Amino acid sequence: MRQLRFLQAMNEAYRQVMAQDESVMILGEDIRGGIRGETKGLHAAYGDDRVLDTPISEAAFTGFATGAALAGLRPIVQFQVPSLIYVAFDQLVNQAAKMRLMLGGQADLPVTYTIMVSGTRGGNAGQHSDNPYPYLVHAGFKVVCPSTAYDAKGLMIQAIREQDPVVFIASAMSLPQKGEVPEDIYTVPLGKGQVRRPGTDVTVVAVGHLVPEALAVADSLFEKRGISVEVWDPRTLLPFDRDGLLESVRKTGRVVIYDDTNRSCGYASEISAILGEHAFSYLVAPIKRITRADIPLPYNPDLEAAVLPSPKQLEQAICSAWSYSKS
Amino acid sequence: MSNILPPQMARKMYADMLRIRQFDTKVVELVDDDLIPGSCHEYCGQEAVAVGVCSALTDKDILTSTHRGHGHTLAKGGDVGKMFAELFGRSAGYNKGRGGSMHIADVSLGIFGANGIVGAGAPIACGAAHKFKAAGEPHVAVSFFGDGAINQGVVHEAMNLAAIWRLPVIFVCENNLYAMTTPLREVTILELHERAQSYGMASIKVDGMDVGAVFDAALSAVERARSGGGPSFLQCDTYRYFGHYSGERHMKTTYRTQQEIDEWKKRDPLDLWAERLIRGSICSAQDIERMKREVDDEIAQGVEYARGCPTPSPQDALEYMYAVNYPYTPAKGAEQ
Ligand SMILES: Cc1ncc(C[n+]2csc(CCOP(=O)(O)OP(=O)(O)O)c2C)c(N)n1
Ligand SMILES: [Mg+2]
Numbered sequence: 001m002r003q004l005r006f007l008q009a010m011n012e013a014y015r016q017v018m019a020q021d022e023s024v025m026i027l028g029e030d031i032r033g034g035i036r037g038e039t040k041g042l043h044a045a046y047g048d049d050r051v052l053d054t055p056i057s058e059a060a061f062t063g064f065a066t067g068a069a070l071a072g073l074r075p076i077v078q079f080q081v082p083s084l085i086y087v088a089f090d091q092l093v094n095q096a097a098k099m100r101l102m103l104g105g106q107a108d109l110p111v112t113y114t115i116m117v118s119g120t121r122g123g124n125a126g127q128h129s130d131n132p133y134p135y136l137v138h139a140g141f142k143v144v145c146p147s148t149a150y151d152a153k154g155l156m157i158q159a160i161r162e163q164d165p166v167v168f169i170a171s172a173m174s175l176p177q178k179g180e181v182p183e184d185i186y187t188v189p190l191g192k193g194q195v196r197r198p199g200t201d202v203t204v205v206a207v208g209h210l211v212p213e214a215l216a217v218a219d220s221l222f223e224k225r226g227i228s229v230e231v232w233d234p235r236t237l238l239p240f241d242r243d244g245l246l247e248s249v250r251k252t253g254r255v256v257i258y259d260d261t262n263r264s265c266g267y268a269s270e271i272s273a274i275l276g277e278h279a280f281s282y283l284v285a286p287i288k289r290i291t292r293a294d295i296p297l298p299y300n301p302d303l304e305a306a307v308l309p310s311p312k313q314l315e316q317a318i319c320s321a322w323s324y325s326k327s
Numbered sequence: 328m329s330n331i332l333p334p335q336m337a338r339k340m341y342a343d344m345l346r347i348r349q350f351d352t353k354v355v356e357l358v359d360d361d362l363i364p365g366s367c368h369e370y371c372g373q374e375a376v377a378v379g380v381c382s383a384l385t386d387k388d389i390l391t392s393t394h395r396g397h398g399h400t401l402a403k404g405g406d407v408g409k410m411f412a413e414l415f416g417r418s419a420g421y422n423k424g425r426g427g428s429m430h431i432a433d434v435s436l437g438i439f440g441a442n443g444i445v446g447a448g449a450p451i452a453c454g455a456a457h458k459f460k461a462a463g464e465p466h467v468a469v470s471f472f473g474d475g476a477i478n479q480g481v482v483h484e485a486m487n488l489a490a491i492w493r494l495p496v497i498f499v500c501e502n503n504l505y506a507m508t509t510p511l512r513e514v515t516i517l518e519l520h521e522r523a524q525s526y527g528m529a530s531i532k533v534d535g536m537d538v539g540a541v542f543d544a545a546l547s548a549v550e551r552a553r554s555g556g557g558p559s560f561l562q563c564d565t566y567r568y569f570g571h572y573s574g575e576r577h578m579k580t581t582y583r584t585q586q587e588i589d590e591w592k593k594r595d596p597l598d599l600w601a602e603r604l605i606r607g608s609i610c611s612a613q614d615i616e617r618m619k620r621e622v623d624d625e626i627a628q629g630v631e632y633a634r635g636c637p638t639p640s641p642q643d644a645l646e647y648m649y650a651v652n653y654p655y656t657p658a659k660g661a662e663q
Contacts, residue, residue: 030507
């Protein structure tokens with residue numbers, strides 16, 4: 001089958017949905033100039049009213065999308081880098097995320113927010129390296145975090161079609177991913193995780209761009225030590241596929257969560273809590289988390305590496321979960 | 328030529344612009360050689376703005392800078408060696424290798440930091456200005472930002488705060504006509520300085536390629552601020568020679584033409600000023616050449632110094648988050 005990169009998959013999703021549904025529009029900074037490529041060709045195909053280059057006014061264009069959605073459009077709001085959501089936080093959290101409930105369900109808010117180059121690294125330092133999905137899950141947004149080009153297209157199309165606000169996390173480290181992507185329009189459902197590698201000894205929950213890293217660690221541990229690791233990709237962070245995870249953990253009884261957000265109240269905290277509540281009886285080892293440290297990413301690459309979750313830490317955690325016995 | 332400018336200062340302004348030009352020209356090379364992690368936003372072309380404004384300031388005045396901040400930092404007296412050390416991520420760097428290009432700061436020199444968030448420095452400058460005003464100190468705060476930042480809400484909120492509280496702030500809007508790939512005219516109606524007028528502050532447009540003109544305008548704004556006359560806004564029309572950021576050199580972009588770039592380079596701020604210094608007999612052509620050699624040496628020494636500095640130890644990665652740490656805080660990413 002045809003192979004596409006993650007960004008091309010996003011681009012195809014945009015094009016196909018916009019061709020099919022005239023109410024879909026996209027707005028954000030440098031969309032037309034879009035040098036990364038995910039918005040390439042959209043302006044030429046769909047024109048000024050549906051493809052808007054905004055001023056550097058994140059709070060305003062986020063609220064603008066809310067109004068457009070209430071009035072019947074289906075906007076995609078693109079944040080050029082993740083830190084820009086902080087500038088728009090009132091419009092996101094207090095307006096968009098709460099709107100439907102506060103209105104008693106009078107109107108739906110079908111807005112998609114794409115967060116580009118989430119969690120980037122390599123010297124981008126404190127303000128450009130966040131992976132802000134825990135904040136957004138906390139605020140009540142539906143959040144998807146695809147790890148493959150296939151899921152990028154399918155989850156994007158589903159996100160745009162949802163009747164609620166959905167955040168699409170485009171992890172910086174996932175953008176180079178290349179994989180088979182069908183040419184036809186298709187969707188990946190929200191709330192369905194996926195076993196990326198079956199195993200019987202330890203479950204690794206890996207989020208977003210950490211999925212390929214977890215797969216590599218799993219392969220090498222099987223070779224080196226015969227440990228059979230199941231790698232489970234939640235794909236969508238809210239809704240979360242609790243049943244899918246519990247099925248895996250029922251089999252293995254041992255879990256390591258591998259997530260590139262802060263430790264305190266990070267995404268791994270939520271998964272741990274779910275397991276503590278619902279998997280207590282079949283856990284045979286303490287849950288382990290490998291996360292970011294609780295600080296903004298420092299600039300120096302060695303310091304950065306010391307703060308980010310690493311395959312080496314994952315390997316150690318898997319081994320210690322595997323060899324753990326209550327005695 | 329500015330009327331109020333002593334010759335020595337006029338020469339220093341040339342050297343200061345040259346230092347910025349050569350610093351960021353070197354940065355281009357170092358980024359391409361992978362000696363600087365991340366990306367940099369080079370200031371080349373805009374030197375007259377930073378130098379014109381900062382020449383009207385003292386060490387006690389403060390400034391807030393932008394993502395394109397090397398020029399502001401150097402013009403305010405930043406040390407070349409410590410700046411390179413920061414760009415190389417070394418412990419001897421201004422931010423101990425934690426900040427890099429987009430956060431470079433020297434608080435002791437009143438440089439409150441480059442900033443990765445467009446427009447974010449404007450209210451910070453207002454707060455510092457309030458301290459000066461409340462303490463009866465004659466200092467001022469300068470907030471640099473780009474034409475793109477003028478559409479950021481917080482910049483307008485800050486201008487209003489400065490106006491209602493008559494704060495000693497100078498808002499310096501560096502209009503290089505583009506915010507990344509977006510031309511000013513597509514996102515902004517009216518002249519930039521007209522917006523500030525509506526907040527009731529003195530607001531003018533100056534030729535941002537002419538360091539003398541920028542200096543004159545900055546000096547009157549600074550004097551107004553020091554004497555309790557409140558904030559001002561300077562729109563400085565200028566141009567960036569390189570792409571938005573270092574990575575753009577390796578991309579194909581079409582948002583501006585080579586012809587436009589060449590046109591602007593004909594009014595290069597360094598050439599313009601050198602010409603005037605020579606014409607006014609403030610400098611000879613040889614003096615200019617000598618300054619070039621001196622600045623080149625300074626840059627070369629700065630790079631050499633920085634390359635010799637040790638890198639921070641990964642064991643210390645969690646340092647500097649808090650003034651006072653508590654047990655398990657900040658948390659590490661894995662149990663150890
Ligand atoms: C609030 C915010 N929005 C968007 C960005 C991404 N971004 C970084 S620089 C830039 C353009 C800034 O243009 P301008 O203010 O004119 O400064 P210039 O780069 O021209 O010096 C953009 C959009 C950001 N860093 N912060
Ligand atoms: Mg600009």
